[in-house]
Amino acid sequence: MTQQMEIICVGYELLIGKILNTNAQWMAKRATSLGITVKRITVVGDDVDEIANAVKEALQRKPKFIITTGGLGPTFDDKTLEGIAKALNRKLEVNNKALAMVKERYEAYVKEGKIEKAELTSARVKMATLPEGAEPLPNPRGTAPGVQIIIDGTFLIALPGVPSEMEAIFEQSISPLLKKEAEGNMFFETSIYAEGIPESTLAPLIDQAMHDNPYVYIKSHPKGVEKKPHIELHISTTAKDSKIARERLEKTIAQLTELVQKSGGKIKVPKK
Amino acid sequence: MTQQMEIICVGYELLIGKILNTNAQWMAKRATSLGITVKRITVVGDDVDEIANAVKEALQRKPKFIITTGGLGPTFDDKTLEGIAKALNRKLEVNNKALAMVKERYEAYVKEGKIEKAELTSARVKMATLPEGAEPLPNPRGTAPGVQIIIDGTFLIALPGVPSEMEAIFEQSISPLLKKEAEGNMFFETSIYAEGIPESTLAPLIDQAMHDNPYVYIKSHPKGVEKKPHIELHISTTAKDSKIARERLEKTIAQLTELVQKSGGKIKVPKK
Numbered sequence: 368m369t370q371q372m373e374i375i376c377v378g379y380e381l382l383i384g385k386i387l388n389t390n391a392q393w394m395a396k397r398a399t400s401l402g403i404t405v406k407r408i409t410v411v412g413d414d415v416d417e418i419a420n421a422v423k424e425a426l427q428r429k430p431k432f433i434i435t436t437g438g439l440g441p442t443f444d445d446k447t448l449e450g451i452a453k454a455l456n457r458k459l460e461v462n463n464k465a466l467a468m469v470k471e472r473y474e475a476y477v478k479e480g481k482i483e484k485a486e487l488t489s490a491r492v493k494m495a496t497l498p499e500g501a502e503p504l505p506n507p508r509g510t511a512p513g514v515q516i517i518i519d520g521t522f523l524i525a526l527p528g529v530p531s532e533m534e535a536i537f538e539q540s541i542s543p544l545l546k547k548e549a550e551g552n553m554f555f556e557t558s559i560y561a562e563g564i565p566e567s568t569l570a571p572l573i574d575q576a577m578h579d580n581p582y583v584y585i586k587s588h589p590k591g592v593e594k595k596p597h598i599e600l601h602i603s604t605t606a607k608d609s610k611i612a613r614e615r616l617e618k619t620i621a622q623l624t625e626l627v628q629k630s631g632g633k634i635k636v637p638k639k
Numbered sequence: 640m641t642q643q644m645e646i647i648c649v650g651y652e653l654l655i656g657k658i659l660n661t662n663a664q665w666m667a668k669r670a671t672s673l674g675i676t677v678k679r680i681t682v683v684g685d686d687v688d689e690i691a692n693a694v695k696e697a698l699q700r701k702p703k704f705i706i707t708t709g710g711l712g713p714t715f716d717d718k719t720l721e722g723i724a725k726a727l728n729r730k731l732e733v734n735n736k737a738l739a740m741v742k743e744r745y746e747a748y749v750k751e752g753k754i755e756k757a758e759l760t761s762a763r764v765k766m767a768t769l770p771e772g773a774e775p776l777p778n779p780r781g782t783a784p785g786v787q788i789i790i791d792g793t794f795l796i797a798l799p800g801v802p803s804e805m806e807a808i809f810e811q812s813i814s815p816l817l818k819k820e821a822e823g824n825m826f827f828e829t830s831i832y833a834e835g836i837p838e839s840t841l842a843p844l845i846d847q848a849m850h851d852n853p854y855v856y857i858k859s860h861p862k863g864v865e866k867k868p869h870i871e872l873h874i875s876t877t878a879k880d881s882k883i884a885r886e887r888l889e890k891t892i893a894q895l896t897e898l899v900q901k902s903g904g905k906i907k908v909p910k911k
Contacts (some may be wrong), residue, residue, distance in 0.1 A: 377855065379858050380670075380858060380860070380873065381663075381664075381680065382667055382676075382677040382678070382679075382680065383667060383668065383671040383677065383826070383828075384663075384664045384665065384666070384667035384668025384669070384677075384874070385668075385673060385873065386664070387659055387660070387661065387664050388659070388660050388664070388680075389659065391656075391660065391682070392653075392656045392658070392659050392660070392907070393652075393656065394656070395653070395655060396656025396657075397655035397656070399655040399656060400655075404654075404794075405654040405655065405656075406654070406683075406684070407654075407681065407683055407689070407693075408653065408654065408660075408680075408681070408682035409679065409680070409681050409682075410663070410679065410680035410681075411678075411679055413858070417678070417679070421679075423825050425697070435646070440838065440861070441838055441839040441842050442838060442841070442842040442845060442859050443842055443843070443844075443845060443846040443849070444845075444857075444858055444859070450740055478687065482837060489843075490838075490839035490840070490842040490843065491839050493842075529861070541884070554655070556655075565754060565763035566712060566713055566762075567713040567760050567763050568715060568760070568761040568762070569714070570713050570714040570715055570765075571715070571761075571762065572897070573714060573715060573716075574714075574715040577715070584651065585716075586651050586652060586685070586716055587714050587716070588652070589712070589801070599654065601657065603655070625669065625901065
């Protein structure tokens with residue numbers, strides 16, 4: 368049983384289809400590779416109640432991690448921390464550690480000649496105004512710190528929506544945490560291709576291979592119409608040991624190869 | 640008040656970050672352009688309980704539309720209809736209309752020489768096994784029909800995950816429905832760019848413009864670091880009349896231009 372994560376993406380621009388949700392993919396991929404199971408991704412708009420509801424619902428499902436992205440900046444429509452505070456029924460307060468981070472960043476910008484004044488305007492103080500009991504996470508690439516709150520054993524973490532900032536905080540503060548909580552579990556995956564067999568014939572064979580290999584997950588992805596069936600079989604497992612993982616994947620591939628051959632098809636294993 | 644939609648994407652490949660969720664973006668963009676407000680996007684894995692929970696939760700929020708994508712195919716891990724049936728506490732049964740659609744499609748494949756036999760294997764019948772009371776929607780690009788069920792005034796619609804099939808059913812059966820339910824509402828948007836003003840200074844100005852233009856939504860997207868501030872302001876509104884929409888957007892742009900100039904910045908309006 369691996370540790371579970373939920374991702375909550377905040378942003379009107381995602382709900383109108385203005386942008387692709389690359390943040391969710393990046394984070395899901397990264398967390399998965401570190402041995403964590405992503406159970407749900409939720410996208411809501413820049414609205415305090417919508418954010419609060421999404422956070423409350425996620426907390427009720429008790430994953431080990433809830434990571435939000437978006438809505439931490441200085442503008443009026445950056446509402447994630449207000450939403451989290453509402454979900455937790457906590458007050459927002461200026462966090463001195465966060466304020467020092469924001470101040471340091473603006474002072475560095477002045478030194479580098481990027482801006483003229485480092486004064487802490489109310490918009491800048493907003494980025495250091497966190498729910499009570501929160502811990503700021505340094506942002507190596509921007510002004511808004513990440514925010515971490517631990518609730519009944521769940522790490523609730525808010526990250527900015529700008530990809531470079533989200534990724535930088537993730538790598539610096541979240542990856543080590545995930546790795547530790549994953550307790551040595553790692554994710555292993557490979558893809559093979561079934562040819563000359565329609566998806567509807569392949570279906571029960573996959574079913575059997577999944578049944579016989581309980582720690583392995585197989586998902587089929589048809590690549591083209593049924594005329595020249597070419598189906599990707601993505602095979603994955605989570606294990607603490609790469610040798611065990613490799614053995615599981617190899618055993619599954621061998622069984623699938625045999626089953627597919629018996630049904631008149633062929634398995635192609637791409638060369639590494 | 641526009642009609643609301645939720646999108647539920649089903650697929651393990653989304654939760655491990657194997658693929659980008661282009662379906663959610665396409666559908667969100669399309670629905671928005673037709674005058675519908677997308678309120679939430681949820682991604683869950685190929686798991687009956689996860690799907691059932693996501694559907695039940697969405698139904699409780701009573702949007703006009705819930706559209707799922709993914710998990711309608713013939714394989715064992717296509718579990719969306721089972722999840723919907725569980726959410727609704729309905730039985731799954733072979734739907735004769737859906738079965739005729741599936742059969743017709745396979746017979747056409749035989750005629751076109753794409754496959755040898757049109758026989759209705761259990762995997763193929765699975766695609767026509769729908770929750771009681773469901774209405775199949777023709778799939779012009781593949782074998783699995785879409786599925787529509789009306790629950791207390793909410794249209795619950797399941798579409799395949801293969802983008803070409805999802806889009807084809809959407810355009811043929813869903814777009815006309817959305818247009819009708821949008822009651823003439825349309826979405827209008829434009830982007831202008833603020834230069835020479837930091838996001839933290841711009842924030843209260845946007846706040847004021849949003850306050851003075853209640854039907855207009857403005858969202859700022861910083862495009863680069865604070866050194867050479869260049870901020871996209873995405874301005875949008877939903878209206879029944881393009882003249883009204885244009886007037887709203889123009890009034891907002893005029894006010895923002897004035898406010899930003901007073902603060903030492905500049906607004907650039909891209910030429911159409």
